[in-house]
Amino acid sequence: MITSELLDSRRAASSSSRSHKKSNKTMRRKQQVERWVLPQGAEQIIRQIAAEQILFELLGDIFSMAVVGQERKNAKRKAEFNTILKVVEEFPGTCQKVYPFRWEDGATRALYPLAAICCLRPPVDVVQAMYKANPEAISALEATRESMPLHYACGFGASLDVVRFLVTVYPSSISACRTDKVSPLHLACAYYKGGEPDVINFLLDEFPEGASQIATDMGWLPLHSAAHGGAHHSIIDRLCQLYPDSPTTPDSKGRTSLHIACERRGNYEGVKCLLKNAPQLADVEDDSRFTPLSLAAMHQSLDVLEMLLEFTQVLEDNHGVSLLHMAAFQNTVEVIDFLAIKYPQMLTARVRDSDMYTPLLAACRHEAPVEVVRSLIRHDPSTLNMPDGEGRPPIESARQAGADKAIIQVLQDELNAVAAAEFE
Numbered sequence: 089m090i091t092s093e094l095l096d097s098r099r100a101a102s103s104s105s106r107s108h109k110k111s112n113k114t115m116r117r118k119q120q121v122e123r124w125v126l127p128q129g130a131e132q133i134i135r136q137i138a139a140e141q142i143l144f145e146l147l148g149d150i151f152s153m154a155v156v157g158q159e160r161k162n163a164k165r166k167a168e169f170n171t172i173l174k175v176v177e178e179f180p181g182t183c184q185k186v187y188p189f190r191w192e193d194g195a196t197r198a199l200y201p202l203a204a205i206c207c208l209r210p211p212v213d214v215v216q217a218m219y220k221a222n223p224e225a226i227s228a229l230e231a232t233r234e235s236m237p238l239h240y241a242c243g244f245g246a247s248l249d250v251v252r253f254l255v256t257v258y259p260s261s262i263s264a265c266r267t268d269k270v271s272p273l274h275l276a277c278a279y280y281k282g283g284e285p286d287v288i289n290f291l292l293d294e295f296p297e298g299a300s301q302i303a304t305d306m307g308w309l310p311l312h313s314a315a316h317g318g319a320h321h322s323i324i325d326r327l328c329q330l331y332p333d334s335p336t337t338p339d340s341k342g343r344t345s346l347h348i349a350c351e352r353r354g355n356y357e358g359v360k361c362l363l364k365n366a367p368q369l370a371d372v373e374d375d376s377r378f379t380p381l382s383l384a385a386m387h388q389s390l391d392v393l394e395m396l397l398e399f400t401q402v403l404e405d406n407h408g409v410s411l412l413h414m415a416a417f418q419n420t421v422e423v424i425d426f427l428a429i430k431y432p433q434m435l436t437a438r439v440r441d442s443d444m445y446t447p448l449l450a451a452c453r454h455e456a457p458v459e460v461v462r463s464l465i466r467h468d469p470s471t472l473n474m475p476d477g478e479g480r481p482p483i484e485s486a487r488q489a490g491a492d493k494a495i496i497q498v499l500q501d502e503l504n505a506v507a508a509a510e511f512e
Contacts, residue, residue: 271298342374350380
């Protein structure tokens with residue numbers, strides 16, 4: 089009995105000891121758990137940090153969509169804009185810090201989300217939400233060029249609704265220039281293509297004085313930018329009317345807007361409009377001795393070249409560089425054929441310097457398309473044997489210049505054909 093009672097007592101003690109140990113262990117665990125309980129407000133901070141990361145990744149994803157097919161890209165952009173809007177509305181604090189975005193040139197720029205989104209052709213409701221979340225971002229200057237959101241919007245083709253909203257909430261931004269003196273109007277004129285004049289017209293309605301603003305780095309007026317970007321001819325005409333001196337104003341390299349338009353292939357109506365406003369510019373030389381006509385011979389389609397020839401008959405510069413020389417550098421067979429038939433004397437014309445290039449020599453040494461080389465020879469086979477200033481025929485001159493093997497082969501084939509014809 090005693091033994092039994094003692095055993096029971098020991099069992100009870102052991103059980104009590106185990107219970108006590110278990111209780112102590114449970115208490116320690118509870119204390120550990122209590123030690124890791126988040127302090128008040130920490131959960132919201134974590135959610136905020138997560139939201140910031142999500143917003144940054146979404147914006148970065150849209151930045152990198154250039155490699156995605158257009159239809160898929162548009163659908164994905166729409167979905168991600170919707171997600172961005174939800175993040176911004178739930179976590180407005182995400183718009184109050186700057187994020188590093190990598191540009192196409194590899195440079196990294198620190199931008200507020202409002203500035204970043206303006207680069208991505210966003211819906212206006214997303215822009216409005218970001219502005220509401222951080223109104224100060226509307227006037228924040230990016231460190232590299234001191235760009236504002238309106239600069240980015242105009243430079244990346246944002247909608248009229250977005251541009252109008254940005255100007256409405258911060259009117260002085262419409263006249264603000266970056267460090268290179270480029271205004272929102274300069275950017276809009278350069279990057280809104282021919283079928284989208286609404287944004288440029290809005291900017292001119294709100295700030296007509298902008299038509300005379302010169303960007304000091306290049307000396308460009310908005311008209312130069314419009315000529316460069318292929319803006320709608322109605323925009324070019326309006327800029328000329330608002331600032332009548334703009335067509336004749338040269339940039340820092342002596343180029344008028346007509347020079348610049350003639351370098352950009354396919355803007356027939358723009359060139360026509362500039363000629364209407366300043367027909368005397370067709371044969372004005374820039375600092376590199378190029379005229380709009382000579383630039384058109386190198387870059388433009390035949391219809392533009394024919395139009396310019398109605399305004400000038402200056403067919404070569406003071407050094408003997410003819411329109412056919414210019415066309416031989418990089419234009420099409422259509423233009424070559426037109427000039428060779430209309431002005432056959434150009435086929436044997438030589439540049440009046442030590443090189444003494446003919447158009448064929450120019451084409452061979454500057455790796456013109458093979459079809460251009462064939463066309464020049466077809467119009468006058470005798471040029472195959474016309475030497476350069478050092479006495480080398482075209483085939484040797486081309487070899488010396490490291491011309492493409494296909495061009496060398498064409499020259500050799502044509503020489504063989506001429507020799508065979510003479511032998512017969």
